[in-house]
Amino acid sequence: xxxxxxxxxxxxxxxxxxxxxxxxxxxxxxxxxxxxxxxxxxxxxxxxxxxxxxxxxxxxxxxxxxxxxxxxxxxxxxxxxxxxxxxxxxxxxxxxxxxxxxxxxxxxxxxxxxxxx
Amino acid sequence: xxxxxxxxxxxxxxxxxxxxxxxxxxxxxxxxxxxxxxxxxxxxxxxxxxxxxxxxxxxxxxxxxxxxxxxxxxxxxxxxxxxxxxxxxxxxxxxxxxxxxxxxxxxxxxxxxx
Numbered sequence: 001x002x003x004x005x006x007x008x009x010x011x012x013x014x015x016x017x018x019x020x021x022x023x024x025x026x027x028x029x030x031x032x033x034x035x036x037x038x039x040x041x042x043x044x045x046x047x048x049x050x051x052x053x054x055x056x057x058x059x060x061x062x063x064x065x066x067x068x069x070x071x072x073x074x075x076x077x078x079x080x081x082x083x084x085x086x087x088x089x090x091x092x093x094x095x096x097x098x099x100x101x102x103x104x105x106x107x108x109x110x111x112x113x114x115x116x117x
Numbered sequence: 118x119x120x121x122x123x124x125x126x127x128x129x130x131x132x133x134x135x136x137x138x139x140x141x142x143x144x145x146x147x148x149x150x151x152x153x154x155x156x157x158x159x160x161x162x163x164x165x166x167x168x169x170x171x172x173x174x175x176x177x178x179x180x181x182x183x184x185x186x187x188x189x190x191x192x193x194x195x196x197x198x199x200x201x202x203x204x205x206x207x208x209x210x211x212x213x214x215x216x217x218x219x220x221x222x223x224x225x226x227x228x229x230x231x
Contacts (some may be wrong), residue, residue: 004161027188031217041219042208043162056217091162107161108154108218 004109006092012115013082020078021112025094032065032075034067035091043091049075050097082116090111119144121211123222129229130199136195138225141224148214151192157205168192204229
């Protein structure tokens with residue numbers, strides 16, 4: 001079990017550029033989540049997948065944001081036409097959905113820190 | 118809307134002492150989960166402890182325990198015998214049964230003084 005990994009760990013970009021982040025969940029975890037964390041705040045939910053299906057999206061996920069999980073394994077989060085307000089830590093988490101009450105635990109990756117100049 | 122409030126932006130404690138971090142939440146749901154996550158500096162967030170709302174017994178994990186007051190919508194974390202490695206941001210979080218998203222508080226930065 002190598003844990004949730006994210007790439008890159010840091011990204012600096014200029015306003016207006018597109019960026020893409022990758023998340024590799026813990027193997028066999030069927031749920032994958034994206035959160036955004038700004039400085040001094042707790043993470044905010046963006047979206048989640050069960051296998052390849054995107055089942056919930058937050059209002060925070062504007063039209064410039066798109067997330068995919070094409071084969072139910074890794075996921076990508078793309079931000080188009082970045083703005084300075086997009087500067088944040090983008091966290092990925094994964095969990096294994098179980099039957100019953102659904103008490104699966106979300107395991108977090110180290111995050112990708114985005115700085116938009 | 119569900120909200121989670123951590124009223125202590127920063128806390129400090131002497132090594133080996135006990136510290137309690139506060140958390141309150143607002144919800145109209147009756148079936149939900151509460152969590153405390155720890156985020157060490159420049160490291161990833163890890164789960165410290167979890168409480169299911171339908172269970173009256175407070176959860177414990179070694180030196181970590183919670184005081185869950187459902188009627189008061191309060192969920193505090195007690196760390197006993199504080200260690201230097203406990204220094205981190207601590208986030209309280211909430212999740213409705215059947216939903217997947219975690220709702221986090223603003224966090225409490227815990228400093229351990231040697």
